[in-house]
Amino acid sequence: MGTVMDTTSPLPTADHLASDAGRADGLWQPPTWEQIVRDNSDRVFRLAYRLTGNRADAEDLTQEVFVRVFRSLNSYSPGTFEGWLHRITTNLFLDGQRRKKRIRFDALGPAAERVPASGESGSPERRFEHDHLDSDIQAALDGMKPQYRAAVVLCDIEGLSYEEIAAVLDVSMGTVRSRIHRGRAQLRKALAHRAPSPRAGESAPVLRPEGAL
Structure with missing residues (x-):
């Protein structure tokens, strides 16, 4: 590459x-x-x-x-x-x-796939990975079903609109919304360990659907 x-x-x-x-x-x-x-x-x-x-x-x-x-x-x-x-x-x-x-x-586990080969750590691709990727987020994406992963990546990382994603995937807007909703729910669950714990006397924040008041 x-x-x-x-x-x-x-x-x-x-x-x-x-x-x-x-x-x-x-x-x-x-x-x-x-x-x-x-x-x-x-x-x-x-x-x-x-x-x-x-x-x-x-x-x-x-x-x-x-x-x-x-x-x-x-x-x-x-x-x-x-x-x-x-x-x-x-x-x-x-x-x-x-x-x-x-x-x-049957693939090897994702951790094995990410072990750099000898002399690889200085390659442009490895620098790109280390500089731009959050390992927890990538691991959470890896755990999703491919169709959910694609929708979330296109929306939340690539910045495409729902209309654009529907055109890319050749599916309806309703399907796009469903996949993004389910994918984000899986992402939140996978990253729950990183959410800050509420301080004494405070209630945990409520996650609301996009656009909700």
């Missing part, structure tokens, strides 16, 4: 990519595969890591995403390019989870 770049800048939209790639006779020209990899590899890797929970699988998923992009680029129509990448990454992850379930895939 190449050097993991800064992840604070937004992904380019189709309009930005059109400007980068140039226009011929007023028609949108698709960017090259090299441009897409250069500009988006860090973002795709970050989402892949949040979904898979370990570096090796994230690298594999990232490579698979760009192979799919390469194969599909000529058929891509101008639109929200970042949404297209989110959809490819998330659907490839969910497809992979379904395949593993069908063949009764």
